[in-house]
Amino acid sequence: MIPIASFITDFWNDQLVSNSRQGLFLVLVGFLGSFGFIRMSARLMRSPRVPWWPGSVVSDSGVHLHHLVWGISLMIGAGTFGFWFFDTHPWLEICAALFGIGAGLTIDEFALWVYLDDVYWAHEGRSSIDAAVIAATVMGLVLLGFQPFEFRTGSTAAVIESTVGVLIWLSVLFISLAKQRVLHATFGAFLIPLAIYAACRVGKPHSPWAKRFYGERNPGKQAKAEARFAPGRRTERFKERVWDAIGGAPEEEYQAKLTAHAATAEAAAEVRRRAERHAAGPSGTLEREP
Numbered sequence: 001m002i003p004i005a006s007f008i009t010d011f012w013n014d015q016l017v018s019n020s021r022q023g024l025f026l027v028l029v030g031f032l033g034s035f036g037f038i039r040m041s042a043r044l045m046r047s048p049r050v051p052w053w054p055g056s057v058v059s060d061s062g063v064h065l066h067h068l069v070w071g072i073s074l075m076i077g078a079g080t081f082g083f084w085f086f087d088t089h090p091w092l093e094i095c096a097a098l099f100g101i102g103a104g105l106t107i108d109e110f111a112l113w114v115y116l117d118d119v120y121w122a123h124e125g126r127s128s129i130d131a132a133v134i135a136a137t138v139m140g141l142v143l144l145g146f147q148p149f150e151f152r153t154g155s156t157a158a159v160i161e162s163t164v165g166v167l168i169w170l171s172v173l174f175i176s177l178a179k180q181r182v183l184h185a186t187f188g189a190f191l192i193p194l195a196i197y198a199a200c201r202v203g204k205p206h207s208p209w210a211k212r213f214y215g216e217r218n219p220g221k222q223a224k225a226e227a228r229f230a231p232g233r234r235t236e237r238f239k240e241r242v243w244d245a246i247g248g249a250p251e252e253e254y255q256a257k258l259t260a261h262a263a264t265a266e267a268a269a270e271v272r273r274r275a276e277r278h279a280a281g282p283s284g285t286l287e288r289e290p
Helices: 002-019 022-046 067-084 091-107 110-115 121-143 156-179 182-188 190-199 208-212 218-227 232-247 251-280
Strands: none
Touching: 002 022, 022 091, 022 121, 022 232, 067 091, 067 156, 091 121, 110 121, 121 182, 121 232, 156 182, 156 190, 156 208, 182 190
16 A cells, blocks of 8 residues: 555656646546546436436426536536635645536536437437547646647747647648547647648538538539448447447437347246246146156
8 A cells, every 4th residue: 555655646746746737637537537427327327227326306396407507516616716726725626626527527418518408318419428538538638748739929920920820720620620520630639630631531421511512512522421431330330339338328229228138038037937837747846856
């Protein structure tokens, strides 16, 4: 235990405090912890194997209080007190951890922001997992010291050069996102060659970019996009398996699995019953070998 405690202390002081990154680290830890816990809790709530797990918070009038509400409240409170206790330890660290917890609860229902509907277990709800992965990735890269660009202000020429560079950087990211190359754009925000690669490649067939520049305007590009991002491709299947592991399967797939498991269990029970009746023999009692 002593070596572990020493490692944690050295990491906290040498890597975080000395670089003034302890606040961001606690935001990231709180974010990952709360997102992981609330996803696990939601999956347990709909599982028939753990009926004792507490359910959703519903008022007497039937209003469902989504955990988005608690997340926003935590973020507002922690953010306000974070400014109040700025550079005051340990209150600043406590506010950072609470802010991260609130952010995790809020991002878990990101799909509710977009669709204004409870699509948590629908296929559209997968956007919440996308948002969580992107947010955690960005926070992790910033924590490791990556920065998208350096805006120089030493001279007029430097300011103009930096401004042009930022505009190009934002344009490339915008094109990548318009093509729904989200992960490329996320990492490309810190590694600009990756964003340029995504901006130059074909977009997804149902992306805003495809709706504007493909389709009837450019049937060849539309066909290329549909062939490149065909349903059931290997990378998409891998992503779906990872997303299932993180956030659970969509409701239709989950119910289909439950039905299949129930049918399998019923078939196995029927086989056991037939075996028992066969072993019992005509007399109705189990036959014993002499």
